[in-house]
Amino acid sequence: MTPRAIGKSGRLRHESVSLATVAQDTGVSVATVSRIVNGKNGRASAETVARVAEAIERLGYRPSPVGRALRRRTSRVVAMLSPNLDNPAMAAIAVSTEAALRKAGYVMILCDTHDRPELQDDYLQAMRDQLVAGYVLVSAVRSKGLEQTLGRGEPVVFVARRNPLGGGPYVGIDNRAAGADAADFMLARGIERPAVLLAAENASSTAERAAGFVDRLVAHGVPADAIRRASAPGLSHIEIGYAAARALVAGGGWPRGVLCVSDMIAYGAYRLAAESDLAIPRDCALVGVDGNAINNWIAPWLTSIRIPYETFGQHVLEQLRSQWSGAEASEVYVPHQPLI
Structure with missing residues (x-):
């Protein structure tokens, strides 16, 4: 026992005393202590109930309001953690999910992680303190806090990018199939040597x-x-x-076609093309992935594989409901709109 676990009275601090502490002190299982704490004494003898009750009082155990809320599903709040909300794709996912949750009687809290693991962990802890019923992690990154959240078995749905730690429920498209469709589009137009633009810190979704x-x-x-x-x-x-x-052009000029693994990457490539007096799509066909709603207004030159983000929310809600009911997690692949 560390000195910091002891208060001035000599008693253990409440926050350092867990069900496991009480179980170890009384020589019974954590499950037995949990049942007694929650008033389910049917399986335990009167002597065991009395011994556990005495230990709870003596050690100063207090049930975790977070754990209790999560077990009883008393919270009607769901947290969404998403990076870079200035990206129209991220905003579209948030709008869809918030609408589905609101219709089902839930309130959604939205946090921007900026793709930073330390911010993701800060928000995971803050939302746990708020007794949220579950988490929707859009394009999550690997982090210690994520590992702890999953280790506690709390309800989590991964959206757009799979769990960086492996496994877990997922809502998104088949990204490999989307890339293959982009290749078919270019080959059908006689573009036999297209290029691809992507981020150096590549996420699983865009890498696929x-x-x-x-x-x-x-x-x-x-x-x-x-x-x-x-x-x-x-x-x-x-x-x-x-x-x-710019790096692509410096290494061999503009090709006749380029896959940009997101619409936003295509916007950046178009800026360079405009500065180079290159006509898009006449001189070079840019193909994006997202199908942002604003494309018709600002990017009529862009051919984009459209992801129906407006349907994601209902799938996310169903995945959360499955976990709340104790069902096994699954993966949902939402069909993307093929290029014409």
């Missing part, structure tokens, strides 16, 4: 899009070393698109 694109081209006889790839560091996909396009 690029891999599906390259694999389909190779399957159609395009040499793998003939498919140029360019990337750039950073978190802003617009800036990444601009810098990656």
Whole structure:
């Protein structure tokens, strides 16, 4: 026992005393202590109940309001953690999920993690303190707090990007298939040596899009070393698109077609093309992935694989309900809209 676990009275501090502490002190299982704490004494003898009750009083155990709320599902609040909410795709997922939760009687709290693990952990802890009923993690990153949240068995749904620690319920598209569709689109138009732009710190979702694109081209006889790839560091996909396009052009000029693994990357590439007096799509076809609603207004030059983010919310709600009922987690692949 560390000195900091002891209060001035010599008693253990409440926050340091868990069900396991009481179980160890009384020589019974954690499950038995839990049942007695929650008033379910049927399986325990009167002597055991009395011994546990005495230990609870003596050790100063207090039930965790967070754990109790999560077990009883008394909370009607769900936390969404999402990076870079200035990205229209992230905003569309948030709008869809909030609407589905609100219709079902829940309130959603939205937090922007900026793709930073320390912020993600701060929000996970803050939302746990708020007794949320579950978490919706959009494009989550690996972090200690995420590992702890999953280890406690709290309800979590991963959206757009799979669990970076592996496993868990997922709502998103088949990213490899989306990349393959982009390759088919270009091959059908006689673009046999397209390139691909992506982020240097590549997420699983965008990496899968690029891999599906390259694999389909190779399957159609395009040499793998003939498919140029360019990337750039950073978190802003617009800036990444601009810098990656500049690196691509410096390494061999503009190709006739480029897959940009997100619409925002395509916006950045278009900026460089405009500065270079390159006509898009006449001189180079840019293909994005997202199908942002604003494309018709600001990017009529962009051909984009459309992801129906407006349908994600209902799938997220169903995944949470499954976990609340104790059902096994699953993966939901929402069909994307193929290119025409």
